[in-house]
Each structure stands twice: as structure tokens, then as C-alpha cells.
Amino acid sequence: SPSARPSPSALAALSATGAAELGEILLEVCSSPAWAAAVAASRPWRDREELLTANAKAMAELSADDLRDAMAGHARIGTPKPGDAVSEREQAGVRGVDPSVLDELRTANAAYEAKFGHVFLICATGRTADGMLAALRERYPNDAATEAETVRGELRRINEIRINQLLDVPQ
Structure with missing residues (x-):
């Protein structure tokens, strides 16, 4: 190909x-x-x-x-780095999303960061905000080694x- x-x-x-x-x-x-x-x-x-x-x-x-x-x-999911074309392109799935979904992402991100000590990292290309939120919630129960x-x-x-x-x- x-x-x-x-x-x-x-x-x-x-x-x-x-x-x-x-x-x-x-x-x-x-x-x-x-x-x-x-x-x-x-x-x-x-x-x-x-x-x-x-x-x-x-x-x-x-x-x-x-x-x-x-x-x-890497930028926090739901908040691409302003002016960073790569971050904005990779997180295109959060553009124009209902603000309540972005609020849920922020809350879930904060809980994840408090538990694991780093940003929630996911390959965001092609994913919707809802899909990333679901993945974040699915991964939150992981132990540190599994999550790493x-x-x-x-x-x-x-x-x-x-x-x-x-x-x-x-x-």
C-alpha cells in the first residue's frame, strides 16, 4: 500500500x-x-x-x-495546549463538545492525577471526548504497574x- x-x-x-x-x-x-x-x-x-x-x-x-x-x-486531555498545533490536532475530539463533558473530563482527570501522579495519557487521535472520558474511567481502577x-x-x-x-x- x-x-x-x-x-x-x-x-x-x-x-x-x-x-x-x-x-x-x-x-x-x-x-x-x-x-x-x-x-x-x-x-x-x-x-x-x-x-x-x-x-x-x-x-x-x-x-x-x-x-x-x-x-x-503531553497536554492534559480536554485542554490542548493553546497555540500547539500538534496538541490541538491530536485532541480534535474535544472541540465543540458539550461543556458538561469537558467538566466531567476535568474532574476525572484531577482524580486520576491525584491517584497516579501524572496526566491521563491516551492516544487521542480519532477519539471523541466521550470516548476518552470512558477510557479514563475504565483505567482509573488500575494499579500503578498496570497503568504504567x-x-x-x-x-x-x-x-x-x-x-x-x-x-x-x-x-
């Missing part, structure tokens, strides 16, 4: 980017320096799959502190979407 193959120039350009610039690009994908370093160290990437595999491997190896670094780059692994999976999916967008930008 055409979506499986990035423009060779996009992948080649990314793979050939200097270390400092590549680090900045990868930190835009995921704010964990450990993740960015691991993905950068996996160069060169022959194809999209190799880069996505590097993402998954790096994400699987993040420590609890590294996961916190990765989560720090769930967050790790959500971060991996977010990174995949962001990497694919990076590769699909015409050069």
Missing part, C-alpha cells in the same frame, strides 16, 4: 540528519531524552517499519523516570502516528 512506503527522500533525509538536529526532531515526537537517544542510535533505517520498530523497542526499555519525561510533553504499562502502549501509538506524519511530509 502507498501509505506503507514513505517518500524515500523523507526517510533518507531523516536518517541523514545531523545528531543535534535529529535529537530535536525526535524530542518533538516524544519528550523523553532516553527514547530520542535510543531511536537515534538505531540509524540508519531502511524503511518505515525499521523506524517504527525502533520506536517500540525504545519505548519498551524506558524506565519509570523516562516514562515521566515522555508524559511531560498501559501508558507505555499509548505513548508508543502516539509516537507511531507522529513518526508516520513526519515521514509523509513531502520533502
Whole structure:
């Protein structure tokens, strides 16, 4: 399928980017320096799959502190960062939503953050506010270890979407 193959120039350009610039690009994908370093160290990437595999491997190896670094780059669900196009695009499902749903999201977010000590993290792309609220409520009873692994999976999916967008930008 055409979506499986990035423009060779996009992948080649990314793979050939200097270390400092590549680090900045990868930190835009995921704010964990450990993740960015691991993905950068996996160069060169022959194809999209190799880069996505590097993402998954790096994400699987993040420590609890590294996961916190990765989560720090994400806006609270229901409140995209103003002026942040990525945050606003990923949370498009909260635009124009009934204010009572946003109030429920804020309340549920606060309870979640009090319990787990970090923002509720979910791959929001394509999800409605109601769907995110349902997921938040479903995950709230998790213990910390279960939730950390769930967050790790959500971060991996977010990174995949962001990497694919990076590769699909015409050069």
C-alpha cells in the first residue's frame, strides 16, 4: 500500500540528519531524552517499519523516570495546549463538545492525577471526548504497574502516528 512506503527522500533525509538536529526532531515526537537517544542510535533505517520498530523497542526499555519525561510533553486531555498545533490536532475530539463533558473530563482527570501522579495519557487521535472520558474511567481502577504499562502502549501509538506524519511530509 502507498501509505506503507514513505517518500524515500523523507526517510533518507531523516536518517541523514545531523545528531543535534535529529535529537530535536525526535524530542518533538516524544519528550523523553532516553527514547530520542535510543531511536537515534538505531540509524540508519531502511524503511518505515525499521523506524517504527525502533520506536517500540525504545519505548519498551524506558524506565519509570523516562516514562515521566515522555508524559511531560503531553497536554492534559480536554485542554490542548493553546497555540500547539500538534496538541490541538491530536485532541480534535474535544472541540465543540458539550461543556458538561469537558467538566466531567476535568474532574476525572484531577482524580486520576491525584491517584497516579501524572496526566491521563491516551492516544487521542480519532477519539471523541466521550470516548476518552470512558477510557479514563475504565483505567482509573488500575494499579500503578498496570497503568504504567498501559501508558507505555499509548505513548508508543502516539509516537507511531507522529513518526508516520513526519515521514509523509513531502520533502
